[in-house]
Amino acid sequence: MISLAGRDIHHAWGKFVLTGFGLGLLIGVTLIMAGVYRGLVEDGRALLDNSGADLWVVQKDTLGPYAEPSSLNDDIYRTVLAMPGVDRAANVTYLTMQVRKGEEDVRAMVVGIAPGLPGSAPGWPPYLIAGRQITRGHYEAVADIASGLKLGDRLTIRRNHYAVVGMTRRMVSSGGDPMVFIPLKDAQDAQFLKDNDAIWQSRRRTEANPAFNRPGVPGLLEAVIASQSTNSSVNAILVALKPEQAPDEVAESIRRWKRLTVYTRAQMEDIVVTKLIATSAKQIGMFLVILAIVCAAIVAFIIYTLTMDKIREIAVLKLIGTRNRTIAWMIMQQALALGTIGFVVGKIAATFSAPIFPKYVFLMPQDSIAGFLAMMAICMLASLVAIRMALKVDPAEAIGG
């Protein structure tokens, strides 16, 4: 038996290809949306992987440092370092801000990393694709390539200028913003230090306060002003454990003895992947549902229209003895063919357009397979309307009168 659907598609291939192309662009958008979600998850995982930490010590009862603000004194890391099972511990600050480069600015997550030899503390960029790691205590930066910065560029963070000495890759925040690493002290200043006018106003108010400016206590005023002008806060302490140490046990120990909140990798992944992007995931999920409905409506409409155009032929086919299931299968095959053409076009469009997007779009093969199966299911369902109509066609319609 010849394939009626195949012959019909071959006969009207231009119509099918053009319709499939239009549908394909819609499917491409759907795949990209799924890729954006996967990209968010991957960015979150990359953030955790690249930090080099096994535990995150943060301000008590917060979900910091990525999901909520967290502030710790920068000397706490020494006590954490002394805990059993801890190999290395380092302060870190995170601040998402606009980093200026000349007249332009770039959205970036500025990461303050503890001084020391590269790799001696968690938080350093694990690998570079160009240049070198930060070696000086101030005014050097390593930037992710997605920031658009280049080696030798000079960038401005708050009132300080930094030279880009190294480039890294896939170092991004959970929101996909590229990271710029600078020395911890500079990052603390960038995050907590007030501007000159504010400092001057603060000093004036302190000097005017008789409680601090007491003639009988020399040095008190200077000490108070010094404490107001400097800061000793960090957002988190990144902890690397000794080999064979159970993260949960060490985390529990720190929670118990230091009265801080500690997250293991699994817990932090849950925060970053589940809580932090939950709203975005729901948003994308809604888009995917809407796009699936739109795809189904388009396929249903096209197949319905194509079937309507063939009502007389269907009546003739039924009159000459074609089985209902043969006609139903012909219509369903056409819907599946349309979906397949659309999916191939969509997959190609998504693959070629994904790198153009500013944030990471991760097209997983599993998503493509699931998308294809979903598309086939949508096409099958969408063809039911046309099949129902075709099966109701009376063979007598082929006979006049």
Place this chain on the structure above:
Amino acid sequence: MSKGIRIEGLKKRYGTGDTAVDALKGVDMQVEPGEVVGLIGPSGSGKSTLLKCLGAVIDPTAGRMVLGNEVIYDNGWKVRDLRALRRDKIGFVFQAPYLIPFLDVTDNVALIPMLAHASNKEARSKALELLAALDVQHRAKAMPSQLSGGEQQRVAIARGLVNRPPVILADEPTAPLDSERAMGVIRILNEMARKFETAIIVVTHDEKIIPTFKRIYHIRDGVTHEEAGEGKGIE
């Protein structure tokens, strides 16, 4: 051995009660193998209803129909598989050819044997044989849209004949054609009826072809009257 078609006291009522309409009030008809008869009548006389009953697309209310050697309807009883009956025992030729536009000429004709589970090769061989008989074998690979009106109608006749049905129902087969082509189609129908021992019933309004029938059934108010025709111009 084919024995044409025989109809006895065929009735068809649409609706019930006060609104019931008797479209056929007892039609008697017999068409022998190899014979082409005309079925003529004014609009609303019951031609289409009779054609649909003969074509097994609607059920009569009463009467008896015998197709070839097989009783297909007998006062409420009917054969179970009407779809197979239409496929194997009845050929249709319509006012417009209604060829399947996405199949080439050969496959348009071969489709019916394929539906009857013949192999593609066997079905195409049968189709080509008929196309040759109807002198359109040179258009075997053409699509219907590439054929002239006369060629399309000949292909439609080939499709109607391909399963060698005992009866062919032709519904206004010459309506869209000019006189010369209309006569050509009638000549072909006669040739095919003789060649394949098929009974052919031609429903028509076409004054040009009415004189070609040797026998004519007039249908009026749901009743048929048989009369002899002139049988001109078909030998």
